[in-house]
Amino acid sequence: xxxxxxxxxxxxxxxxxxxxxxxxxxxxxxxxxxxxxxxxxxxxxxxxxxxxxxxxxxxxxxxxxxxxxxxxxxxxxxxxxxxxxxxxxxxxxxxxxxxxxxxxxxxxxxxxxxxxxxxxxxxxxxxxxxxxxxxxxxxxxxxxxxxxxxxxxxxxxxxxxxxxxxxxxxxxxxxxxxxxx
Amino acid sequence: xxxxxxxxxxxxxxxxxxxxxxxxxxxxxxxxxxxxxxxxxxxxxxxxxxxxxxxxxxxxxxxxxxxxxxxxxxxxxxxxxxxxxxxxxxxxxxxxxxxxxxxxxxxxxxxxxxxxxxxxxxxxxxxxxxxxxxxxxxxxxxxxxxxxxxxxxxxxxxxxxxxxxxxxxxxxxxxxxxxxxxxxxxxxxxxxxxxxxxxxxxxx
Numbered sequence: 462x463x464x465x466x467x468x469x470x471x472x473x474x475x476x477x478x479x480x481x482x483x484x485x486x487x488x489x490x491x492x493x494x495x496x497x498x499x500x501x502x503x504x505x506x507x508x509x510x511x512x513x514x515x516x517x518x519x520x521x522x523x524x525x526x527x528x529x530x531x532x533x534x535x536x537x538x539x540x541x542x543x544x545x546x547x548x549x550x551x552x553x554x555x556x557x558x559x560x561x562x563x564x565x566x567x568x569x570x571x572x573x574x575x576x577x578x579x580x581x582x583x584x585x586x587x588x589x590x591x592x593x594x595x596x597x598x599x600x601x602x603x604x605x606x607x608x609x610x611x612x613x614x615x616x617x618x619x620x621x622x623x624x625x626x627x628x629x630x631x632x633x634x635x636x637x638x639x640x641x642x
Numbered sequence: 643x644x645x646x647x648x649x650x651x652x653x654x655x656x657x658x659x660x661x662x663x664x665x666x667x668x669x670x671x672x673x674x675x676x677x678x679x680x681x682x683x684x685x686x687x688x689x690x691x692x693x694x695x696x697x698x699x700x701x702x703x704x705x706x707x708x709x710x711x712x713x714x715x716x717x718x719x720x721x722x723x724x725x726x727x728x729x730x731x732x733x734x735x736x737x738x739x740x741x742x743x744x745x746x747x748x749x750x751x752x753x754x755x756x757x758x759x760x761x762x763x764x765x766x767x768x769x770x771x772x773x774x775x776x777x778x779x780x781x782x783x784x785x786x787x788x789x790x791x792x793x794x795x796x797x798x799x800x801x802x803x804x805x806x807x808x809x810x811x812x813x814x815x816x817x818x819x820x821x822x823x824x825x826x827x828x829x830x831x832x833x834x835x836x837x838x839x840x841x842x843x844x845x846x
Contacts (some may be wrong), residue, residue, distance in 0.1 A: 480733065491729070505721065517736060574719040582715050586717065607792075
């Protein structure tokens with residue numbers, strides 16, 4: 462049986478159906494969140510750890526979730542924060558500059574199983590990695606998740622105008638990179 | 643060319659006042675403007691916006707990306723059956739976390755109970771010491787000083803070895819017995835009964 466988000470939230474509140482509701486919620490959102498995280502951190506193992514952390518936070522705080530906002534907006538918000546914290550930690554851990562982290566992400570990208578620098582999809586990933594972190598998130602949410610600006614605005618707590626401008630700049634940079642390449 | 647208005651006359655008047663009427667106000671330079679430039683400007687601007695949609699930030703993005711046909715495919719590899727197995731993995735981790743959390747919680751609770759018990763113990767001990775001190779003082783207050791002195795005189799053993807050792811360390815100690823105590827040297831000899839000690843003859 463396919464539950465609505467609202468039904469899942471109700472089921473989660475009852476101890477008898479808590480695990481069932483949670484498993485259904487994980488099954489529903491795991492792929493979307495995984496790809497959102499994976500595109501940011503590139504490496505599968507990092508993405509896996511972060512995805513687990515996201516759902517563990519969800520498990521502990523879903524009871525406090527205020528139902529006036531959408532569940533998936535809330536999930537994306539947690540995942541985005543996890544990604545940004547992770548990238549920040551990596552930066553501090555290695556005590557290196559932002560560009561070095563990006564280089565390291567680029568190295569991870571090049572270490573991917575099917576990496577082929579001549580193919581456009583990989584060139585696009587390289588171009589995206591050159592964007593600032595927040596611009597990258599905006600680009601991913603818009604381009605890959607096809608998310609409306611209004612929803613993005615709720616996830617990132619940024620005005621729609623700023624998001625449109627950010628996406629515009631991201632596209633410009635990506636196109637310029639691909640044309641130069 | 644700007645059309646003269648009432649404000650123009652006022653400004654001219656003000657200029658002449660400020661310069662004492664010596665310098666005439668400069669006229670506007672006669673720059674060239676094409677005929678009907680301002681009347682046709684709005685139409686030309688709209689035409690340009692239509693021809694160059696990229697100048698509009700809000701509508702450009704999708705167009706540009708469609709033109710260069712970017713792929714929407716993310717080329718990363720994911721282990722086989724990853725999404726099928728993920729919920730079980732997650733539930734296992736949640737159970738492990740719950741056990742760890744519960745142990746940590748129990749330990750924290752034990753430590754806090756121990757700390758609380760120590761605090762209560764210290765409190766009770768402090769209270770008891772205080773009470774004891776108070777009660778001793780209260781009892782001594784009712785006893786006359788002479789009675790205390792007499793008690794100490796009767797109950798202090800002059801040959802208490804601890805007392806002697808303590809007094810020997812003090813320079814102020816008198817090696818002679820107190821005067822007028824009615825004890826003669828013979829009394830002491832008799833008390834010690836030196837003759838009854840077989841090897842005590844060397845003391846004589």
